[in-house]
Amino acid sequence: GIKSNEDRMEFLSQYGWQVSPEPLVTEELTIPKEMDESYDEYLELQISQGFDLTKYAGKRVKRYTYEITNYPTGESGVQAALLLYRNKVIGGEVLSTNPDGFLHGLAMPDQT
Numbered sequence: 001g002i003k004s005n006e007d008r009m010e011f012l013s014q015y016g017w018q019v020s021p022e023p024l025v026t027e028e029l030t031i032p033k034e035m036d037e038s039y040d041e042y043l044e045l046q047i048s049q050g051f052d053l054t055k056y057a058g059k060r061v062k063r064y065t066y067e068i069t070n071y072p073t074g075e076s077g078v079q080a081a082l083l084l085y086r087n088k089v090i091g092g093e094v095l096s097t098n099p100d101g102f103l104h105g106l107a108m109p110d111q112t
Contacts, residue, residue, distance in 0.1 A: 001087035008064055011089060012080050016108040019066035019080055026064055029083075033058040049105045051091045053083075061085045068094065072109060080106065 002008055005022065012019050031053055035043065046053050062084045071078040077098050083091035095103045 002082075002084060002089055003087050008082055008084075009066070011082065012066065012106070015106045016070075017066075017068050017080055017094075017106075018070040019068055023064040023066050024079065026062065028060060028062055030060050031056045031058065045093060045103070045105055046091045049092070049107070051083075051089075053091055056085055056090055059085055061090065077101075 002011055008023075009019055009021075032039070035054070035057070043053055063081055064084065065079050065081045068078045068080050075096065075098070078094065078096050080094050081092060082089055092106045093103055094106060095101060
């Protein structure tokens with residue numbers, strides 16, 4: 001189980017990420033019971049990583065957001081977010097807070 005900040009940082013390091021020592025943001029969220037088409041892309045991203053958020057519809061979860069300090073392009077303002085339900089990672093993504101930002105799965109992008 002993912003019980004501590006160190007556990008979350010270790011989980012992200014398995015994908016090659018180095019992150020800030022403390023989360024930038026810790027939030028409690030409720031996964032919507034009914035998800036309309038605005039969630040389709042996000043759900044597909046999670047499913048592509050082996051996470052199925054539909055199993056947690058209506059559940060309260062925590063989201064921990066960390067700053068990534070080793071993004072391959074050297075870009076700043078890149079964050080990793082983990083969704084946890086009862087000490088289990090149920091979703092996650094990497095996102096850029098820049099105006100022309102991006103969103104992708106937890107895997108480190110290829111730099112070839």
